[in-house]
Amino acid sequence: MIKIDINKELHGSNGVMNLDVNLQIKSGDFIALAGVSGSGKTTLLRILAGLEEAQGNITIDDETWLKDNYTLPVQKRKIGFVFQDYALFPNMTVLDNLLYVQKDRDLAQHLLEMTDLAELSRRYPHSLSGGQKQRVSLCRALMNRPKLLLMDEPLSALDPSMRTKLQSEILNLHKEFKTTTIMVSHDPSEIYRLSNRVIMLNQGEVIKDGHAKDVLLKTQGSAKFSFEGELLDIKKMDVIHVAIVAIGQQIVEVIISSNEAQTLQIGQSVTVSTKAFAPMITQNKD
Structure with a gap:
């Protein structure tokens, strides 16, 4: 002891x-x-x-x-x-x-x-x-x-x-x-x-x-997945806004609302979460 x-x-x-x-x-x-x-x-x-x-x-x-x-x-x-x-x-x-x-x-x-x-x-x-x-x-x-x-x-x-x-x-x-x-x-x-x-x-x-x-574990409420990352960029594509987020060694794209696009700031620490989807796990090939 x-x-x-x-x-x-x-x-x-x-x-x-x-x-x-x-x-x-x-x-x-x-x-x-x-x-x-x-x-x-x-x-x-x-x-x-x-x-x-x-x-x-x-x-x-x-x-x-x-x-x-x-x-x-x-x-x-x-x-x-x-x-x-x-x-x-x-x-x-x-x-x-x-x-x-x-x-x-x-x-x-x-x-x-x-x-x-x-x-x-x-x-x-x-x-x-x-x-x-x-x-x-x-x-x-x-x-x-x-x-x-x-x-x-x-x-x-x-x-x-x-x-x-x-x-x-x-x-x-x-x-x-x-x-x-x-x-x-x-x-x-x-x-x-x-x-x-x-x-x-x-x-x-x-x-x-x-x-x-x-x-x-950082999920909150009914969230199924929750990851912390850094907001790298926000891009407007046609009628939608896409946030580019670095999570660990990965870069992911997340669709956000126009209101979120106006309030979020590049460089912020953000949480990416989802409440309802069926995840799939597949083996990565070397």
Whole structure:
């Protein structure tokens, strides 16, 4: 069991805010931290890792990491941290990057085999793709069998197909090692696929806490589908108006009324929803 009750003053995009978080996390949980940029997600990870100071208490099982004026040093916290930028040692091979953490060749080999990296163990980071580097980073983070694995948008720089592949590998590693995991992500599909609990922050406070479906689902009333996007353009075609909206990596066209065309503004965040139609799902061909 992880108990977190911390407080820290932050300077966010909207000025001074207070990161005030009180949570209990079960051992073995996979937690996704969601919320807009600047809401305190990465700072919370860094506080848990001991990389930033805060007021309050943090206990993991029966071990105190933060209390009053006492802070457990970073090197004594049994954590693994996976960053966006891989943070690999460029002068070390893939295998040596893992063995630097723990001189356990059997564990290193097992991790490399699980992530399809065994044949690359003698390669150096500069010769690896982004996906391969991130897999090495993930393996290295698990080398000391951490009580807590922290990941800060680890897959954000990868293409969609590689993200999907690594999501599966992350889930497999999480299940095998039974490590409590906390991951920052802005990707709803990633959050839904990996986590069993989502904690959403806004201006330093927890505003939602629950399963991904309950936290992320944004349909209202009788709406069947609801997506948030950015209004890119409004075009008049004959007697109708068409709104061009960016939703994730997709661009969609939506017919709108003349009144909506006059009130909506380019660049606005909008919600595209529908109440009654029969959706069809077909398999995409590669």
